[in-house]
Amino acid sequence: MNINFLPSPAILGAILASLSLPILLIILSHGVWKVRALGKRFIVACWLIIGLWLVSLGFEIANSQESLALLLSNFFAGALILMTGILCNFTLWTLVAWGFTLSMLIALSRENQPLTLEDWIRAYTNGQTLETFTLDRLGVLFHFGLATYDNDRVIITAKVGFLVAQITRLLRLFFGLKQ
Structure with missing residues (x-):
C-alpha cells in the first residue's frame, strides 16, 4: 500500500x-x-x-x-x-x-492620558454623547429588521427580532455566557 x-x-x-x-x-x-x-x-x-x-x-x-x-x-x-x-x-x-471593546480601547489610547467616563465617551463617539452612540447601535437593529421605532418607543419585531433574541439566549446558555 x-x-x-x-x-x-x-x-x-x-x-x-x-x-x-x-x-x-x-x-x-x-x-x-x-x-x-x-x-x-x-x-x-x-x-x-x-x-x-x-x-x-x-x-x-x-x-x-x-x-x-x-x-x-x-x-x-x-x-x-x-x-x-x-x-x-x-x-x-x-x-x-x-469590535466595540477594542474600539473603546483605541479611543482611550488616542487620548494618551487618563480620562473621566464622560471624556472617554466623547473620545469614543468623536465628541458626541452616549445617546448618539446608542442611536447608532439601534440603527443596526432597525437595519436588520430586529427592532422598530414607533411613537418614541423601541419595539422588538415579533418574528425576526424575537427569534434572534431567543436563539441568542439559548446559545449564551449553551456556551455558559452571561444572560
Whole structure:
C-alpha cells in the first residue's frame, strides 16, 4: 500500500485560499481595489478565495487519475477547510472592524492620558454623547429588521427580532455566557 502524505490540490487550494483571505482584505482596503463597505469587502474577499479554490478543484479534476470517491472526499475535505478558514477570518475581521471593546480601547489610547467616563465617551463617539452612540447601535437593529421605532418607543419585531433574541439566549446558555 502506497501512502501519499501530500495534500490533494483541492485540500492544498483550500488551505492556501484560507491563508490568502487576510491578504485580500488588505488589498481590498486600499487604492483602486478598495471596497468601502466593510461587510461587502469581506464578502468580495470570500468570493475571490472561493474562486481560487475552484481553480484548484479544476486542476485536480483535469489531472487526476483517482477514483470518483476520492475526488469527492477531497472536494468535501477542501470545502470544510475553506469554510473553517472563512469563519476564523470572519471572527478576526469582526473584532477588528466592528469590535466595540477594542474600539473603546483605541479611543482611550488616542487620548494618551487618563480620562473621566464622560471624556472617554466623547473620545469614543468623536465628541458626541452616549445617546448618539446608542442611536447608532439601534440603527443596526432597525437595519436588520430586529427592532422598530414607533411613537418614541423601541419595539422588538415579533418574528425576526424575537427569534434572534431567543436563539441568542439559548446559545449564551449553551456556551455558559452571561444572560
